[in-house]
Amino acid sequence: MSRILVVEDESAIAELISINLRHAGFEVTLAGNAEQAQLEVDRVLPDLVVLDWMLPGQTGLALARQWRGATRTRELPIIMLTARAEEVDKVSGLDAGADDYLTKPFSTNELLARIRAVLRRKAPEALDSAVDVGGLVLDPGTRRVSREGVEVKLGPTEFRLLHFFMTHPERVHSRSQLLDRVWGDHVFIEERTVDVHVKRLREALEKVNCQRMIETVRGAGYRLTQQSSALSA
Template sequence: MSRVLVVEDESAIAELISLNLRHAGYEVTVAVDSTQAVAEVDRVLPDLILLDWMLPGHSGLSLAKRWRGEARTKDVPIIMLTARGDEPDRVAGLDAGADDYLTKPFSTNELMARIRAVLRRKAPEALDSAVEVGGLRLDPGTRRVSKGQQEVKVGPTEFRLLHFFMTHPERVHSRAQLLDRVWGDHVFIEERTVDVHVKRLREALAPVQCSQMIETVRGAGYRLTQTQPTTA
């Protein structure tokens, strides 16, 4: 679950953004001014910052410059939110270190799409790294899944689903979260589609005795567990 810090002093806008983010499965913290924002970032490093330009105290622009200048925060993605839509202002925001720039008023659909895009760009190198959980190995570079010497045949959607599970093991993911993180911008797919692909993924993993790694958490969603039950 990605952690998003919303830095916005207009309570109605902050509430609307937070509601949509939480519905999409993000963990959200709100800061209403620069002092609170700095304290929140110092407390827990977010995966992404939504930063309003006009804030009490230091401006969003100065905060972006500050975070870009510090080793701990220099790689945290920042999307700047502002009523200032003129090109010089957009350039100033991007020059300060913002990864993207959204002018108010904006649609929540566009905001969510921008957030997904920025998070996908955040660590592209991680997408190519092989990952191994419970003896099961997935290599994005070669598009192969294997257990020991046995190769596992999975379809492209099941591959992406398994990759997400394996890079976020032991966490429970709702169907809505899986749709957002695996299917991305395809917002019109029904949540029951996730069940179909989980079933196919389990069937693909059955020959290497790994199907039970994908657990159903009743009323919550799905989880990939590293510990497999032992069989006699």
């Protein structure tokens, strides 16, 4: 049974989400603000957090950034809830570390579908062997990425994205193909989401000078190249 933490200050919404999640077989914990949410996460790390953007005191956006910056919660899956529907707000939420984004009002069926999709994507790939492309090494068993002994810290979505790129090098993948192969159930996810996660992946790879391995192919999508020109000294 997956444990879901719902961080929502509007009690009616929180209770509605809680009832539907429990009915779907999830174990649910509620928190009404960022402080309570942090206490719950410190107590027991949940399998996924449904996080409202607008919270009293510290915002959900700030809390997501805080969790992404801490080792224990770096890979904690987060679905952000918000009344903000503008694209710039969606990008802000994804940039803060959210794995998915849902705009209020939403249907509980849509929320359940997104939760199941995120949890499926989180499923471990421990049986897969390590991959080495251009000296960049990804080990699904330990969930580590490194080059020449220097480790790269990646969130769960960026890890899956890089794993897919590295197991399909030199091939161009459209945003739609990446959503299908990396996100799986992408019926509710916009193609713009791919661009945000590619940007975050490149930023993480800068640490080992591998950011240029992820190439943008204009009008087509993205590819990972192991050509020497893409590797900085």
